[in-house]
Amino acid sequence: MSLTGNVVPSAPFPAPIAFCGCEMLNAAAGLSPPAQPHGHGQGHAHPRRREVVVNGKRVKTIDVHAHCCVSKAMALVKHPLEAPGLLMDDTSTRIAAMDAQGIDVEALSINPYWYRAERDVAAELIKVQNETLVEFCAANPERFVAFATAALQHPELAAEQVEHAVKKLGFRGVGVGGSVGDEELANPRFHPFWAKCEELGVLVFMHPLGTRALEPSGRLDGSGLLTNTIGNPLETTIALSHLIFEGTLDRFPGLKICAAHGGGFLPSYANRSDAVIRCFPNRVGPLPKKNPTAYLKDGQLFFDTIVFTPEALRHLIAETGPGQIMIGTDYPFPWTSTEVDLVLNTPGLNDDQRIAILGGTAAKLLGIK
Numbered sequence: 001m002s003l004t005g006n007v008v009p010s011a012p013f014p015a016p017i018a019f020c021g022c023e024m025l026n027a028a029a030g031l032s033p034p035a036q037p038h039g040h041g042q043g044h045a046h047p048r049r050r051e052v053v054v055n056g057k058r059v060k061t062i063d064v065h066a067h068c069c070v071s072k073a074m075a076l077v078k079h080p081l082e083a084p085g086l087l088m089d090d091t092s093t094r095i096a097a098m099d100a101q102g103i104d105v106e107a108l109s110i111n112p113y114w115y116r117a118e119r120d121v122a123a124e125l126i127k128v129q130n131e132t133l134v135e136f137c138a139a140n141p142e143r144f145v146a147f148a149t150a151a152l153q154h155p156e157l158a159a160e161q162v163e164h165a166v167k168k169l170g171f172r173g174v175g176v177g178g179s180v181g182d183e184e185l186a187n188p189r190f191h192p193f194w195a196k197c198e199e200l201g202v203l204v205f206m207h208p209l210g211t212r213a214l215e216p217s218g219r220l221d222g223s224g225l226l227t228n229t230i231g232n233p234l235e236t237t238i239a240l241s242h243l244i245f246e247g248t249l250d251r252f253p254g255l256k257i258c259a260a261h262g263g264g265f266l267p268s269y270a271n272r273s274d275a276v277i278r279c280f281p282n283r284v285g286p287l288p289k290k291n292p293t294a295y296l297k298d299g300q301l302f303f304d305t306i307v308f309t310p311e312a313l314r315h316l317i318a319e320t321g322p323g324q325i326m327i328g329t330d331y332p333f334p335w336t337s338t339e340v341d342l343v344l345n346t347p348g349l350n351d352d353q354r355i356a357i358l359g360g361t362a363a364k365l366l367g368i369k
């Protein structure tokens, strides 16, 4: 199938240009025409909200990969601010970016920086952080929901934190790193946490923290920001592979995990994980109940759309399924500002599947009306 007539430029461009320059593309894709300021001489007017429409139906778009921070929680362990855009004191810039990109709702998450904190500090930090996340969302309930945070290094405490977050604070999801200190998420030590997430039916958003064990070797030094460029998807690949091969997903069949950055490298090369079972049967066990590739499709694993091109998203969907994919933007980090167009321009999807990816699946999983 030729894709050339339907491909958006893969290089991210500033949101206002994307907003103003895509009328024909939007019309072809069934989008409502972008709202423009009336009259002339208002070239720098604030862009109005892009409303995404598929086949005449307004779609509520939901971004499951959007970062923020809580300063007073960070202060408890003297964690530095990584980017000013993480702050939620003034959300006008963030909401303007959402409006320009056609994102209706962000599901906010915080990359875990507290996994080495002692129990008392971790308990206080998570309490402050989750309560503040509730305030962020309450200030703009139409635009923000959030993943709760938890101190996984203390698994029993983390299970209590997620229970409190869901039952008392109203969260429907929880965020985790791709590792906890030097430990894998598949370590049986974390079973109480996974059991609680399964029991509560919360969506777990898993975001990598880089492959820090590799960094002292210097192999990720030099050009290319490789600690992030490949270190992050590599950590996701390792974490998912362990969750599959160590039987964590078998033990908790109701667990639902959304992996950032399209699941890292795993969906691009998943058949090797099936092949190793055939090729080295004496070295590969104990084995999970299913072939590893089955776990990508069977409803426990979800993936965001941050894979950059329609062909990459088409392949991710081929390996996982349209029902396993949700929009991610990585805001405020400038990896992409065109995820809505990416979904609209990915070949082989019907309208219902596009609507599910744009927001339908996330709405169901996160209880967004």
Ligand SMILES: [Zn+2]
Pocket (backbone or CB within 6 Å): 065, 067, 207, 260, 330
């Ligand atoms: Zn991210």
